[in-house]
Amino acid sequence: MFQPNYGPEPETAMIVTQELSKYYKHLVALEGLTLKVQPGEIFGLLGPNGAGKTTTIKILTTLARPSRGWARIQGYDVVRQPLEVKRLIGVCPQEVNLDKEMTAYENLSIYGKLYRVPDLKPRIREMLALGELSARARDLVKDFSGGMQRRLLILRALMSRPRLLFLDEPTVGLDPQVRRQLWDLIGQLRAEGITIMLTTHYIEEAEILCDRVGILSRGRLIALDTPQALTAQIGGYVLESLNNGRRQYLLVKDKEEAYLQARGQEAGVIIRQTNLEDVFIQLTGERLQAGD
């Protein structure tokens, strides 16, 4: 049976969940999620659409009540102590829920007031500078590009100086260049010691950004470890080949074994290092993404 690797035993974990589950009538959105996230960690929830990633974030950010199990943020129960939890977190949702009829400055200002940010104006200026949006502060958000809106969404979540930041699919729908800009921004937040839980279905994103990754499939956590440990578990290399129009994968221990196996193949093969998608295929028999 799968045993999650919790990482080093902490004095105080930032997130702890126990048997966390969410059911919608006959649909199991999340089933028995048990995990711990340490302070300062970037923790990724990886999985295809409908795997339970956003449901997990909704429960942890007090937007949805669990059907079973419990979750705590720095010791505060998300159901019984929602106000204490909300003071600790910042949320960047999957949907761009900015007020597009308002300026970037106004969006940050309203959010800052909701959180009673004491040094509101300097903090807004600081955030706009961090996201390289100072020159567009007084422009309406509806005139921003998709990448700028995403940046503003993250900046808004940072306004209250959260100790824990939730990023739900932060780069979905963005072109590769803008995605990398956002990765740089997330990298800066890591340097500041902010704990981050992010969901993604982009393999590269999870591998580059996350200290540990939990893989979700159909509402269940099926693997939990560092990206390196997860890929090492299935072998270091993979041979990809086409057989009667179907893509086949052969996992091997190292490059030498890969070359040996490739010699026996009639059609052309690709030899590459294993990634988290291979882990997902190995565990579920399904692909994680359709080719982003």
Added chain:
Amino acid sequence: MNWYPIFLREILLFGRRLLRLGYVISALLMPLLYLMAFGLGLGNRVAIDGSSYLDYLLPGLIAMSSMINSYTWIANGLTMGRLYFHTFQIYIQAPVSPAAIVWGQVMSGIVRGLFSSLILLGLGFILGSGLELNLIFVIALLVNCLLFSAFGVVVGMKSRSHEDTAIFTNFFIMPMAFFCGTFFPIEQMPWILGLIIHALPLTHTNRLLRTPTLTLETMGSLAVLGAFSILCLGLGVIFIRRYSE
């Protein structure tokens, strides 16, 4: 209670839309049409209780317009913000109480209701209305805006689609607009209908706006409006506290 940012956001959005002339006209089109058509058309030919029809109609239109503007913006805004734009989720995830969310919304609804009322009052005076304003009138108008803003919160939290909001509007708001004494005295209605009409809050707003004096009857009407307001505010807080996606 940190309700001010919620109020401020709603008012900022309201201000942006006010800058669009089309929005103002469409929001006030119906009461303005009634005022122009009935007020000018019948104003000098029909008299009710010894006053011109325009003087009778104007308080009714103010009650109706403040009800519609307070209610519609809040109900539609919450429904759309919750289901389509996901802007409502910002409030739920922020460290503000359900009561603060309700009160911020309601205060912004009151501003919108008062805004439409002021335009109608101004137009009525231009058309020659002799309507007299006093404290009871202002209190009744404020409570009316509060009540229907709070009702907007209730509807906005319970609607499962934009169409649901329209159903609430068609079954609750529109019948009140027409039957609660806006255009004609309710004493002329069949008694069974009169009973129902007396149970509806807009009837009591109309009574207070037309006879803004402290009598046993008007105090009763104020109590009815107050009770409805407390009920809607309470339900709004409960629905937001229980909110879960």
